[in-house]
Amino acid sequence: xxxNQLLERVLQENxxxxxxxxxxxxxxxVVRSVAGVLKTNAKERTRRxxxxxxxxGSMTPEQGERLLRSGNDKGGCx
Numbered sequence: 001x002x003x004n005q006l007l008e009r010v011l012q013e014n015x016x017x018x019x020x021x022x023x024x025x026x027x028x029x030v031v032r033s034v035a036g037v038l039k040t041n042a043k044e045r046t047r048r049x050x051x052x053x054x055x056x057g058s059m060t061p062e063q064g065e066r067l068l069r070s071g072n073d074k075g076g077c078x
Contacts, residue, residue: 046071 010016050067053059 043071 010019047068050059050064054061054064
């Protein structure tokens with residue numbers, strides 16, 4: 001089956017809407033997964049950098065702990 005026949009079959013048999021919905025779901029899952037991995041990598045990189053500053057003595061452990069805790073706040077109060 002060549003591309004033209006496949007395209008005609010998809011357009012004629014009411015498959016287009018479910019195909020678009022399924023494709024949208026797959027794309028959403030992939031994008032969210034990649035975003036989660038990037039966010040986790042950035043968070044771990046920050047933790048390593050803070051640990052390096054503490055180990056070289058340019059930051060105290062208390063300052064590092066405060067920085068790490070401040071990243072967990074979502075802007076809420078109390």
